[in-house]
Amino acid sequence: MRVAVVVFPGTNCELDVAHALRSLGGEAELVWHRETDLAGFDGVVLPGGFAHGDYLRTGAIARFSPVMGEVMRMAEEGRPVLGICNGFQILCESGLLPGALIANRDLAFICRFVELEVVDTGTVLTGAAEVGQRIKIPLNSYEGNWVDPTQSGRIALRYVDDPNGSQGSAAAVANDLGNVVGIMPHPERGTDELLGSVDGRILLEGFLRSLVPA
Amino acid sequence: MRVTVEITRRPEIADPQGTTIERALHDLGHDEVRSVRVDRVFHLEVAGDDPETVKSRVEEMCRQVLANPVLEDFTVEVGR
Numbered sequence: 001m002r003v004a005v006v007v008f009p010g011t012n013c014e015l016d017v018a019h020a021l022r023s024l025g026g027e028a029e030l031v032w033h034r035e036t037d038l039a040g041f042d043g044v045v046l047p048g049g050f051a052h053g054d055y056l057r058t059g060a061i062a063r064f065s066p067v068m069g070e071v072m073r074m075a076e077e078g079r080p081v082l083g084i085c086n087g088f089q090i091l092c093e094s095g096l097l098p099g100a101l102i103a104n105r106d107l108a109f110i111c112r113f114v115e116l117e118v119v120d121t122g123t124v125l126t127g128a129a130e131v132g133q134r135i136k137i138p139l140n141s142y143e144g145n146w147v148d149p150t151q152s153g154r155i156a157l158r159y160v161d162d163p164n165g166s167q168g169s170a171a172a173v174a175n176d177l178g179n180v181v182g183i184m185p186h187p188e189r190g191t192d193e194l195l196g197s198v199d200g201r202i203l204l205e206g207f208l209r210s211l212v213p214a
Numbered sequence: 215m216r217v218t219v220e221i222t223r224r225p226e227i228a229d230p231q232g233t234t235i236e237r238a239l240h241d242l243g244h245d246e247v248r249s250v251r252v253d254r255v256f257h258l259e260v261a262g263d264d265p266e267t268v269k270s271r272v273e274e275m276c277r278q279v280l281a282n283p284v285l286e287d288f289t290v291e292v293g294r
Contacts, residue, residue, distance in 0.1 A: 102230075
């Protein structure tokens with residue numbers, strides 16, 4: 001089972017994501033955003049950071065990076081596609097997820113642990129968790145305030161105490177099929193006792209478990 | 215041709231920056247301010263002779279990338 005971890009110019013969480021996936025038994029490979037062939041990969045992660053400097057809008061330039069054609073293909077094939085933080089923003093901009101991410105309600109960069117509650121286990125990120133389960137992982141974002149005028153998003157995880165104004169207190173959102181998920185907090189930063197939490201493991205384990213051979 | 219693109223966030227979408235500026239203006243005694251919205255303006259130089267063609271090309275750019283259709287509307291003005 002091979003997972004592509006996409007690196008855009010300005011991505012900065014790719015090593016953390018790859019390390020976390022490997023520590024859970026997954027096979028993760030970094031893939032530059034100019035790659036146009038992801039054949040042989042069973043899933044893909046768009047990690048956090050500031051792709052293309054976050055210029056114009058977060059994710060607005062990244063969605064046109066050459067690799068995104070393959071990310072779209074994998075999403076359409078039902079393969080697991082996960083966007084974390086900036087990756088979530090890219091998935092919204094690309095239309096793979098509904099809504100958009102705007103500045104936090106209080107216009108502050110939020111950088112702290114947050115508590116999440118599992119709402120929906122029918123997604124590739126939450127499949128190993130249980131409904132109602134509490135998960136504590138770090139949130140590190142300025143544009144983390146999810147809005148969805150169409151009200152069509154499927155909320156997978158919600159903040160117990162909404163920090164940023166996100167609609168429905170959504171912390172993670174999925175498409176209808178549940179194979180494309182965006183999450184604003186960082187599960188990879190909660191996978192080792194040294195980091196202060198191991199709660200992110202259950203999410204990434206669920207993601208790895210959802211992979212089927214390409 | 216010079217083209218001015220104005221991208222505006224739809225009224226129903228919150229604009230925390232605008233709200234903060236509005237509050238600051240009130241604090242400074244400018245009580246007549248009813249609302250503040252912060253939007254974006256792009257100035258483009260576009261090759262072309264026909265203003266209508268240039269306008270429709272730039273509108274296409276707005277739909278494709280300059281505006282986010284989930285949140286924003288746009289207006290395109292072609293000058294000289």
